[in-house]
Amino acid sequence: MQTIEVRKHTPGISFQQNTAVVRVWAPEARQVAVELTEAGQTLALSPEADGYWTLTTDRIKPGDRYKIRLDGEQSFPDPASLSQPDGVHEASEALDPGDFGWSDGGWQNHPLDQYVIYELHVGTFTPAGTFRALEEKLDHLIDLGVTAIELMPVAQFPGGRNWGYDGVYPYAVQHSYGGARGLQHLVDACHRKGLAVVLDVVYNHMGPEGNYFSRFGPYFTAKYCTPWGNAINFDDAWSDGVREYFIENALMWFRDFHIDALRLDAVHAIRDFSPVHILTEIGRNARKLMEETGRRHYLMVESDLNDTRFIDRPEAGGFGMDAQWIDEFHHALRVTAGEKPLGYYSDFNGILHLAKSYRDAYVYDGQYSEHRKRKFGVPAEANPGRQFIVFSQNHDQIGNRMLGERTSRLVSFEMQKLMAAAVLVSPYLPLLFMGEEWSEPNPFQYFVSHSEADLVEAVREGRKAEFAAFHSEGEVPDPISEDTFQASKLQWERVGQEPHRTMFRFYRTLIALRKEHPALARLSRRNLEVEAWEKTKTLRLHRWNDDQHVLCLMNFSPEPQTLTLPETGRGFTRILDSSDSEWRGPGAIAGEAPTGDTVRLQPESILILGYSE
Template sequence: MKIGASYLGNGTCEFTVWAPAHEKVSLQIVSPNNRIIPMEKGEQGYFKVVAEDVLPGTLYFYKIADSDYPDPASHYQPEGVHGPSQVIDHNSFKWTDVQWSGIPLEDMIIYELHVGTFTKERTFEAIIPRLQDLRDFGVNTIEIMPVAQFPGDHNWGYDGAYPFAVQNSYGGPDSFKNFIDAAHKQGISVILDVVYNHFGPEGNYISQYGPYFTEAYKTPWGSAINFDDVQSYGVRNYFIENALYWLQNYKIDGLRLDAIHAIYDLGAKHILQEMADEVAQLSETIGRKLYLIAESDLNDVRVIREKQFGGFGIDAQWNDDFHHVLHTLLTGEQRGYYQDYSSCEQLAKAYKESFVYSWHYSATRKRYRGNDASQQPAQQFVVCTQNHDQVGNRMLGERLSHLVNFEALKLAAGGLLLSPYVPLLFMGEEYGETSPFLYFVSHSDPDLVEAVRQGRKEEFADFHSEIDSDQEYSDPVSFSTVEKSTLKWELRNEGQHQVLLELYKYLIQLRRSLPALKNLSKETLEASAVDDEKLVLLHRWHQESHIFVAMNFNDKDVTFKANISGGNWNKILDSAEQKWMGPGYTMPNLLMEAQEVTIKPQSFVLYQKL
């Protein structure tokens, strides 16, 4: 069932809203000519009216029991979360990406981007001049953090109250389309981060319309979305329509589904399976593969397994285990959930099997967690060394560039891009950005503002000791926190930052040119570790192409025997070389079987079999 305001042309617009608990709903036209139009209630609680003399740009509310509320499926909120909704004509935009066919999942190099801190202008249009720079160093997919209308002008985006409406301060619907069109012309796919597990706390009038929430489950944000309780059919339709809306009207190439572990559905057909089915059908209709990628804390392969084998049929998922173990090896941190990760053996397992916790006991969670993902294709896992959560949920918003030295930053790049998985980079990572990424909001409710301040401090308790001073804490409501988090784009042309950028660029080139790296497969991969020496060794191959990688997470030289098959191996990258501003290399240019070699601290080396 289509919902919201659908402009039909010639001054005619169809309005549809789900309000099953009400007997009367009216359309309140606010501008340009104030009037009230009764709506007709149809099957399953959907109210409809086809209104004349309604042009694009018309502002409206729905009137329920003498109160005016914005459209829960509003396509635009030009005056913010409390203002009227606006009619949008999606057919009027002139797309120029007519030849666009998308990027296959297995070829993606994903770049996570936040509109409000990527440029000082904080708009979609301001991103466009930087697209060529992203493409030139290897990015072919941008994952954009949520753009659904949130209160105020600055927010991470996870407080959106209108899932169909493009944030007004970023530029609105046409500006978003301009950005996507420009990205496609540069050969870059766009994945949109969407939130289907909760609504933001301010400007959220959704409960005035129907039973969108259930008390059967609880989430970190309060009552859960009603996907399986009484009258859940309208709620399910709402979110499925939202997924299709972005893919159809904005030519989005895929959706990243936020925190699906907080989506509860015990029905016979899980909402994620139904959504995957609908998206697959749309893909067939338009002749272009559209992707769903889940953020999941479950370590459960049912999320990505095909539906004929009892899965939801989601295309891929984030793999936090990979991030956590790599982070602890690089930083030595052992607070919070990092206590569960510490060994090179775990990293070797992450390379080979994807999940570190595959029904193993977690000391932090105090329970067994995960299942076996070893048989799932490698391209179903998105991995990273940094992302908005892992950086922004730290009190000081530290990136890896704040936590480790330059040699370790290069090692992180190698650990990520030489993996058999789909890599995700967090904006600025490629050149060692020095701005933090802090948490920020712009709520207008004073009580809500104070609740956010206190809540964030409590969340930091596991990661920061009592000696951390309040002076270090950045107020999430202050605009200065947004300014602190804004990228220093010019750094990419300076010193070590430029060298790191060139290393990322070269590693991406190797992923695309060497068959052993280009072929994402766990079946053609061997991973081993020497924990005492903090050494991880990889062997990947595809047909006649073989590569060998040694990664030293130790702060001292490590001597070992290369566990490679017969023949000679030629070195093609050594992060310790002076070319990469390293201390100088000790690994030989030509490597032979069982040869004893020494690798420099916090470095990696890549060989290709001749």
């Protein structure tokens, strides 16, 4: 059995050779014991400083089932359980994550600016919905050209159907997916094939069913209200133990599961006014781990605050995160492509804002937001392109629509190609959502499998209330129904059928172009010029690296449009035209190589030209 380092405050059960170390944080308990449910034994823990209770014993082995007994009264699963084979309410399973035969000793994580991310949901990515089944599709992703997969949260949740954001055991890997061993096997397989693995983790709330955290200690605080109730306690009384719990969780994914990057969900909902923000502390500990192991890891955040503090370096007063999602690029692109400016889209005017996002990353960097009713954002002038992640669709933007329609159901085939290209020619990190590369028509809807009747009904009614104004569009899919889950699965047979096969080839070509052309591969925000024309819904993006230049000419209008070419003194090379018959388009107007000072574009198309100085 491989020996792993046991840190001072590592929660749960960890193993050193044949000895188990049990550590529970329960600062207000009078007695704490571990119950071995199959052996019928109860072992008392001893109190330590800072609210911890510990036990070192040779009577607990990997595979044993156990619960934690508090004050001699009630017993609960371990808050730091690594395995919940019988669900969120039942006994935990002792597991040694260090006892896995890794074969990725030669793996080196990709430089961040080489990430092309593919977001997926394990349960709906394949018919089986497991890590093992996902492994069988890795060659498809290699062929596509992505360099990293991003797993939606896999922390143990109630039942077998959930987006993952209702997880209640942040240390345990969803058992129906394959558990901890299945995830380790998947990561090892990805590394053998040259794929990095990003894991989505949730540190801003915990799910409602199976949530026994308050029985153990003040994991939550009433100081702040969040969309999910009381906030996780990062800065109130006894918050040190809570902070250590989440810091150790992040380190565990890096150390024991060889995860390459974490995507931290909705960090704007983390409430922490400590002198040292919890994100800063997670980053500091992650960098220390990297120094110890020699492995490189990244921390990516989802934030809607347009605040560079999250991604600025600690020495510059920032939290030190490596990158962040930019919803605003998505919103501007969607409105440009025809999305109605309603709800949070109401702040976006379309192509002019898309051009601003290409140039400035944030659309709102100090202007008044009508939707928010206040001035919003700060400039991101000093942050390189690799710190921003952009997309034309993701799990949120699809699944939070009433019917969960993908882009393939909302716009034409030609517009889908244009939107894909708009993302992949950006100076930012591109993210694709599973199935978009072949224009998957199935929706991605909201689904859960709670077992508590009151909670089930509350979820149903909440979903109906959210879309009460949209009855004319049909009934809200029942989030509890297995049919909703099954309807959200990918249809892999489509990959070999038209027009899906052509769409896949188009994505593969775009990704290869992004990697191979120096002007696209180098994510410089300085070597970039962009101009947009609102009346014609056209945009010209110019990027360059040394003497290599690309012009990306985009026409989002339903009519042919003429764009002016810059004076270069050089001839243009035609690199890609989405309107080519090769891509099932109407046929290019531009010809092989434009020679005049203007070029004519087909509706809803992109023409990429190159030239050298």
